[in-house]
Amino acid sequence: MSEKRRITLKDIARELGISVSTASRALNEYPGISEETIKMVQDFAKKHNYVPNSIAVNFRKNKTMTIGMVVPEVVHYYFSSIISGALDAATKKGYRLLISQTEEKAELEMHACHAMLAGNVDGLLISISNETSDVSHIQEFLDEGKPVIQFDKYSDKLKTPKVITDDYQGAHGAVKHLIEQGYKKIAHINGLENVQNSVDRLAGYRQALIDHHLEQHPEWIPHCQQITEEEGYRFAKQLLESKNPPDAIFCITDLVALGAMNYLRESNRKVPEEIGVMGFSNWKISEVMQPSLSTVEQHGYQIGLRATELLIESLQSNDKSLRDQKIEIQSDLMIRNSTLRKG
Template identity: 60%
Template sequence: MSEKRKLTLKDIGRELGISVSTVSRALKEHPDIAQETIKLVKDYAETHNYVPNLLAVNFRKNRTFNIGLIVPELVHHFFSTVISGAIFEANRQGYNLMVSQSNDILKDEILACKAMLNSSVDGLLISISNETDDGAHLLEFLNEGKPVVQFDKITDKLPTPKVIVDDFDGAYSAVKHLIDEGYTKIAHLRGRKEVKNSSERCDGYLKAIQDHNLKTDPSWVKDCLKITDQEGYDFTKELMESENPPNAIFCITDLVALGALRYLKEFGYEIPKDVGIIGFSNWMLSRVSTPQLSTVEQHGFQIGMDATSLLLEMIKNNDVENLKTVEIKTELVIRESSELSKVKQAK
């Protein structure tokens, strides 16, 4: 037998004068096989660099041991931490993770889903795009018996389990912090109205304002469609140049908040003395901005781990009907951009 050709169970059986089934069971240390035979087979396999044919094993199990993950954007601090958590949990359980992005565009998300299906993934993790509504294209996975778990950005119109953060409470805590610091005119740069986590954060903002008997001006709530730093810059310019400017801004994400900071610094506002700013996500950039940005931690790594663990449990149980929702609590991270009380104490 040529050593260049990959060694098979049949080769081992022929060389040792035993059946293929005996070789297979010996490698798995089956209790029906004598220890002497197990040692003989394992020693031969090790000496001749035998590598199991995982493709054939997986085919017999009707699994590829690959799962898919689709996010709106790969180069994004929050989603990169989610991906890291997902890879960690997938590898821990013997699975590989195939990653793609939708660019927050429905058409691209549909193409990514088709690619995942064509790659025969065993299941899918997805944070839907801003353009996705009912997620009908994701039903193709369920129809083929492949479970889907949504995380972060989700739609309630799709019958799948979900792993989310408590966006309402995170936003409420952020705005309450601004109020406790002494800010009374708080604006909100929100996301799209039709996106669930954006709506939850806006609801948390409004409830905190209401509970503390403050008033808000409808013109203080701006809709960011692309969730960019430029929108943060442009909307902050509109707010501060209006007849009734706010003295604090709660932003849908840290990226938007960094755009707001850029405008305020460029036009000479003192932060947090003149205007307080708080974001959402706890990007790495929020820790190195000047001033450092207050924010809300979403625990992306934990989301990735929990979503993957849930998906793999469904795969093992052949379960596509699970509707469980896992909600992860956020954590308020207070930094310089909103600590008005420290400025007052320093006087």
């Protein structure tokens, strides 16, 4: 037999004098196939560098073994952690991950979803963009019987499982820590008012103030549009130069907190003595800021891992009970120097 081309299952069957189905079953160690036959076929396959034609196998199964993943940003510590978790879970089960980013644009998200649907991915993992309100392009996957798992930012219009950080619990714990450190006038630089994680973090912030009978003011809750360092700087300046300045700022993300810290350093305000700063996400940069930034760890890797496991479970079992459940990954408070006034 020539070794210049890759051998096929038919070649193995012909050389060993067995049927193609027996060769296939022996390679996959099906029950009812003798150990002697299994060993004979697998040894022959190994000796001749047999590689299964996964494309043909998956075509017969009407599967591509490819999962689509849509994220707002790829070069982003939190989302890169989610991607790492998703890749590990997918690879373990023999799936490939096709990744696209939206740059927080609804139009790019729609194009990415249509391309993935046209490419016949088996299912979709998605964190919707800040602009997304119409989710019909995601609903198309469900209409074709393809499972969808939403993670991080999601839409309640879609009846799918959701794997998210417990943003309410994380925000409540962050503000509670600030209060325990003696801060009494706490502002919150929030995100977009129609994005669920911004809504939940704002609710956690407000409830912590209510629980401790502290004052609240609408002007202490500016809303970012792009969630940028520049907005953090601008809103910190606006808050601290107002007639009723806060003594602590809880920021929607670490990037926004970095901008706030830059303003405070430039204006010679002492952190944490005069004002405390709390972030959210636990980017690597939060550890090297001066002073180091207290923040909330979202466990992005675990979110990506669990979302992908759930999607693959759905693909393999077609378990309809998976629909519309919400899995919340508990966050952890990372206490560093930007809020630590008491030992």
